[in-house]
Structure formats: structure tokens, C-alpha cells
Amino acid sequence: MQQNKIEQSSVVGAAELVPIVKGSHVYLVDGSGYIFRAFHALPPLTRPSDGLPVGAVHGFCAMLWKLLRESKASEAPTHIAVIFDAGRETFRNDIYPKYKAHRPPPPEELLPQFPLIRDAVKAFNVACIELDRYEADDLIATYAREAVNAGGDVTIVSSDKDLMQLVRPGVTMFDGMKAKRIGRDEVIEKFGVPPEKVIDVQALSGDSVDNVPGVPGIGIKTAAELISTYGDLDTLLARAGEIKQPKRREKLIEFAEQARISRQLVLLKEDVPLEIAIDALGVRDPEVDALLGFLRAMEFSTLTKRIAEGLGAEAPPPLAISVGASLKSKAQSTSDKIEALAEEEAFEGATPAAAVAAGTAIARAKAIDRSKYETITTRTRLEEWVRKAGQTGYVAFDTETTDLDATRADLVGISLAVAPGEACYVPLGHTGPSNDLFGGADNRPPQLPITEALDVLRPLLEDPSVLKIGQNIKYDALVMKRYGIDVTPFDDTMLISYALDGGRNAHGMDVLAERHLGHACMTFAQAMGQAPGAKKSEKTFAAMPLDKATEYAAEDADVTLRLWKVLKPRLAAEHVTTVYEMLERPLVPVIVAMEHAGIKVDRDILARLSSAFAQRAVRLEEEINGLVGHKFNLGSPKQLGELLFDRLKLPGGKKTKSGQWETRANLLDELAANEELDGDARRLINTMLEWRQISKLRSTYTDALPEFIDPSTGRIHTSYALASTTTGRLASSDPNLQNIPIRTKEGREIRTAFIADKGMKLVSADYSQIELRVLAHVADIPQLKKAFADGLDIHAMTASEMFGVPVKDMPGEVRRRAKAINFGIIYGISPFGLANQLSISREEASDYIKTYFQRFPGIRDYMEATKKHAHAHGHVETIFGRKIHYPEINTKNPSMRGFLERAAINAPIQGSAADIIRRAMIRMPGAIEKAKLDSARMLLQVHDELVFEVAEADAQKLIDVARRVMETAGEPAVKLSVPIHVDAKAAYNWDEAH
DNA sequence: CTACGTACGTA
């Protein structure tokens, strides 16, 4: 959300084109190179309030500012761009697949800084450029060539030796960190040859970091000597036989081709198809508010001040309380405090543990007192609160509405909190108690008109320099979006808690308040009171009197702020900042957009199905009644169980733990397959199963879904819970669109009711076998990895390994069993469960498992290691570092322990897959925008599937984009050692698209 | 009206 704002401003400035002429000076900054160098060369720096690593961001901002403002007039840039590497795969991998293959992933502290630096570039109103399949170096080479051709000068801001080949008349390099120019002489000093021969030297010497092979045994020194003697690489290779040293001669002859490939790898491409013309890179003034807002949000106070002065603007007040700083300056005066804050860049910060302690102390210092909250009904008081929040730099924020469903909720009020105990409530849509049929319009309490209040609040809620803190802020953001307000930037205490304590506790506000503040929140029911007569469903917040509403609403904001104080510092202390910043927080605006978009549903199709199902159910019911001889409630498992096992005395009955007969579908299936049963009994059971299926489809889907269609748009807006599962998966509700039927013919018909809008298509893209691929990767199983690399049928391969059956002409039953075992492994297999699934004996299942582990000992080792880790640490982790806690895993209760162990085995696999698709979703809007697919929107997520809507003509293009984003979603943090495959299809309804 | 168990839809 913050990015959007900054992007807009840079787009505005991009309108004017400045052609390159003689005297133009183009600065091309190697962004990726700078990030790595700054990260390793500069001392680590963390944001005081939350410990987010920002050292590279700081170094980058300081360097960029210096370039823009402090270079000598003769060297001042007329054009400037910062250029980044787009992704891991480039055209060089087509030439040489192993190029840069051994690069380890960037360190954890660096990951959150990549997007921040892109934001920084935009905040400076400087063009931020990257292009898929090309490295930053190629873009730099291309821009440099264009600039020189047009008569301009070029400064490449980088110290990367790979760029030295570009130095020539008109092109120099500048080391942004050492503030040192690199010209022809410096290149000769480094390589022993002039710039135009650098690639020949590199082709010989290779580069172990980039995995450029070169010629073994030849380093830069020897290479330079050889090239100087023979003139260039081709001549050298042609005349290699003349070389005196025998070793060197042999190597050069043997590896001649490898040297030529190496030259191709190091040679920069000077004719990249540019998306942004060089004329569009003209230097623009920064947009003051956006830039200072960004710097302040990073909490660089000295730099903010310096840049503010340079821009002739007032420095914004620093964020009031960095936890560590406030600790340090406890007994100081306000002015001392501000002075202390001004030095916070030098301030190393309290230890993370001390920051946590301080935050907790602040949050708990003042008791929660509902009588102290202010009700705001005048513009002046509201403006005063907005000013206070602006000065503080953060504000807890909560909305009260008429409905729990944000896509249909109307705003009733907004509460704010700026410090523990300092909270207010702004009523906006209270109707007063409704004692009559007219909604009590006459009793409407005095309130600020909603449009006026929102006009005052909007600048605060959209202020890039003020952090808005919410508890499940997705809800509030969605409500505010419908009132035209973008809440940005934000933190979410629910998501912070989820990153910290997933598996330890739930993350609703009442649970968190109880756990972290020892406070029992006022419940909604308490606030509403037990007004007699009124039905609960008709009680909305709008009817609540203002005094009660203020106590309830302002308490929520107060509690949210206190929770933030307690929880935020823990992110850094417990090493999950990256999880929060990379997997949780950026997902919020994406989900808001998806929920807001909704999916079109054809009411008529559902209605038709519903009545067809109803007729069929009646027929089946009559048939059953005929067979049984009397009526009974088919929907009652209790009555059915008694009928089948007590009255008809059918064999094979099992009881549930509450002593009831079990009547689950797969049990009835087996019963019906029993040859000894008489025909009527089997007919009864089969009819019963059919009735259940049809009734389920009708009640859960065809009858229920139309109720969720928004009458004005014809679309269904589900709600995604971001913090309700233990593993990191999302959950969908109201309605749940993650369990729309697909397995049976009747069920699939329901999917045909999910349709694309006029002129549009639905695109469904789903990961193939993502969890098994994750398993192959994390457990490092050679056969599985090979099978995926070769694109084999993984279940057939498993069967073949286990039973020695060739894959060709394998009986379906054999493959089915192997498939069940593969799933069983993911679920933390047990003989009991496998036996149940396959309807075989426990002994047989036990044998299967034994055979499996003999064939894949690595899987057993992985499972044992996971269990051990869980017992030792109380948690397991996904490949992205998400922690899933199992505090009870050492319980003495064997069946419970077994359950938790299986869950702990499953969690890293399911959770890693969930993290991968989260990353894909986070990147998707940007990728769609970059591909100029304006018509495309992401609508749904079903664990391993994403559903989009797109103009018919763009469907194929979207498929390409979605597939690329999904298949590379783990990178660069994690590159799986198996390929990831995504299937995608477009059609006019969900059934055909899947 | 709520809480729980059972059944069943999805990945």
C-alpha cells in the first residue's frame, strides 16, 4: 500500500522526457551490487522500534543522496537510474546452466531489505529498473552504449569488476562506498589489461563466485600476461600450441571451448530490449513528503534531518518512542529525549531481550480504565487527536461496523489509541436504541457527519510516515477501502502474534489480551447488554448508546496498542521478523484486493441444481422408507446406526467413542460390498449413501451459496483467515470456497456456477504435487528428486520401487496403494491410519510401511529427525523459517503424543508449501501490473491453486505470468532441489478451468 | 440459543 503511493508519485514525474545530448551525464547505479556490498561492509543497523535490519537501506539512501546533491557541478547527473537484477534465471543459464548456480541464498537479515531499497529508490523519485532474464549489468551496458552514442557521459556507480569491461572514453565507474572513480588506469591496475581486453582475461581466469569455469590453473595474472602477449583470446587459443610451459599449453588446448563459453558468460549484452527509454531517466526532484516519510519510517533520524535540510523542508518529528530509546531516556526531559532520539542511528539499541522487557513494561504500566476514554463529536477534538497521532508516528486503529462480514459492513465508528490508556472513539453511524420499527431515527445521538470525519482522518490513515496498528487490520482495511481510504503503512498484532506464537495459542484479541496483558476484554454481548425482546441477530453496534460504545471500542484500540508494544519487539528477539515481513504483512493488501474482487456466481445454475437435487432426494427418501417399512430421520446418524446394527443386525458395526454406532461413508461402502448381505440391505445402504451425498451438496452448496451473492455485483466475497491454521495455510469462510466439490460428477456441476464476467475468462493455476516435492527437497531423497527431475509419475515410481512392478502396465490398484502411502508419509504415517485408508489389516499396512522405509531410508531418517527436533525445541520450522509450536509434544499421553508427532512431521511440509504459495500471491499483483495485464485480477486461493479472472484476449499471457511467478515463488530465499511444476488453464467457468 | 459430536466437502 505504501509502495502504491510512492509509485504513483514517481509515475507523475516520469512524464517529461529529457533527451541525451552532449554534456548529459547519465548515472547508472548497480542496485543489487550495492546492496550486497553495503550489507557486508557496513556495521549492522537495526530499526530501533522493532529490530528490523536496515543497514543496507541506510547506506544506500546516504549514497544516493550524496550522488544527487553533493556531486561537483561538472559531474552532477542529468539522468539517473538504479538498476536491479530481476530474478535468478537469465539468458546466461541457457548458455551455461550452472552459471551462478552455487550462489548461496542471501542472508536472512538482507532479505527484507531488498523491497525496502526499491521503495527507497522510488521515494527519491529515481527510476527503478529491472528486466526479467537479464542481469543488471546487461541493462547498464545497454544504457551506457545508448548514452555514449548520443554524445553523453556515463558514470556507472558500482565497483563490480564484471562492469569494468564497459569503461571507455565517456564511461567511467564510481565506487559509491569508497567514493573513488574507476577509469582506464584503475582497470589496468586490477586486470593488467585495458578495459577492452577485460572479457578475454575473465574468460581465461573464470570466476568461482559466479561459477564461470574459465581455464583451470589460470588466474588473472597469467591470463593478463597471455592476453598481452597474444593480443586477444581467439589468437591465443589458435596459437596455444606455441606456449612453452607444457601444463599451461595442455590446459589451454583442452579447455579452449570452455574459455569461449566463459567469454560469452562474462560479455555483457549491450542490446537488451529496454522497456524504459533512456530519455525517461531525467533527474527529478524528490517528492518531499514521500521521501521524508520513508526515511522517518526507517527511523533514520540524522539522515532524515540532513535530507530535510537539503530539501529546504522541515524535518518531520522522529517516531516518538523507539522502545530502547525510551528506556534509556526514562527520567529525561522531553528535549533531552528528542536529542537522544536524534542520535539513534548511532544508538546500538538495547539488547532484543531488553527491548521486549521494556515494551511489556510500557504496555502494562497503566491499568486499563474504560472510564478514561474520550468520545469525539467535534471536528476540533478529532483534529487534535489526528495531530497527536501524527506526532507520535503510530496509532492503533479499529473500526466498528454493522456486520462481521467486511464486504457488506457499514461504518459505525472508529477508535484510536496513541499511548496505553490514551484512546478515543469517534461515533459516525449510531442510530440510537431502536425501540420502534423506524430504527430510532429520532434518537440519533449527536455525531460528526461521517464525510467530515473521514476528511479529517484520511490524511492520517494514508500518511506514509504514521504507522497504523490494527488487530486483524485486513478487516478494517477492507471496510475503509469501501469508503475510499487506503490504510497504509500498517502493522497487525494478530499477524505478529501468528509469526511468534503459531501453535501456542489462538490470535484473537481477547486471547491475546488475556495472555499478554492479563486483561479480560469487554465482550460484544456485554457491550450490547441483554436488551429483552430484541433478537440477537438484529442487534447491531449502531444501536449502542455512545457511552457504552466508547468503552467497548476505545478499549479495543487501547488493547491493540498495548499488544503491539508487547509483541513487536519479540519479532526481532525471536528471529521471526523475516517471517512477518516476508510472509504475513505483505499478504494483507493482496487478500484485501481478492476479497474485494469476489467471484461471479450464476444464481440460476445453483437454483436449477438445487431443485434437481431436492427432487432426487425425495425419491431416494421414499425408496428408503419403502425398504425400511417406516419413516425415520435420514439425517440422524444415531437413528441410522440403530436401524442398521441393532434392528437389522448387520455385521461389522463399530462404535464411536461416545458409544454411538459409526455410520461414516467409507464404513457403509465396505458394508455394501459385503457379499453375504442380502440384496435389500445392500440397496438400502447404497441408497442411503446416495441420499447423503445429494443432501450434502444441496444444503452446503446449492442452497447456501446464493445467500452469499452480493445483489449489486452478482459476486461472492469469501473471507480468508490469515492466522487461523497452525501450518500457515489460509482458511476460507463465509462461505468456504476452499471446499467446493470436485471429485464426483454431481459435485463438479456446482463448479460450473462459478463463472467469469462478460468478456472475461477464469484462469486456474495449480501446483502439481507440491507437498511431495517439498518432501523430496527437505528430506533429500535421491530417487524422489530424480523422479521429479525426470517428470515421472511419482506414485507409479513409488509403487515400482516398493513392489518391484514395472511402471509400464502397472495395475491401477498397485498405484493406488502407493499413492495412499505417499500421502500417508506426508501425514506422519501410522499402520492404523494406512490400514483404514486402504481397507487392509493393520499387519499388512505395517508391512507396507516397513518396505517403504527400506526403499527410502532417508524418509524415515527425516521423520525421526523432525520428531527429535520437535521434542527438543517444542517447535518445527518451514523452509522459510516459520515456526510451528507444539508445546504439548512431550506429553505422557501416548495417543496424544503420537498425534502431535504426526502433526509435527506434517507441519514443515504443509507449511512450506503454504509459504511458497503465499510468496507467489504477494508477488502476483506486481507481476500482473508489470506485464500490463490490466484486466487481470486474482480471485481465489485453494491451498495449491490460484484462480484469476482476465479479459479473454489476455488469458494466455496471464497463464504465462502466473506460472512463472508460482514456479519461482520460493526464490531467491529458497530454490528447491526439485523442479516445481504448475498446471494452468483458462475457461469460462471454474469446472472447465480446473 | 449454545455446545458438542458426527459426517463430509476440499487440499
Place this chain on the structure above:
DNA sequence: GTACGTACGTAGG
């Protein structure tokens, strides 16, 4: 054997 949400019947307030 993992992870969910919803509908329904039933027991108890």
C-alpha cells in the same frame, strides 16, 4: 495418518 469449515441432529440451558 495432516490441515480446514459447514450442516445437521441432539442434549442441555
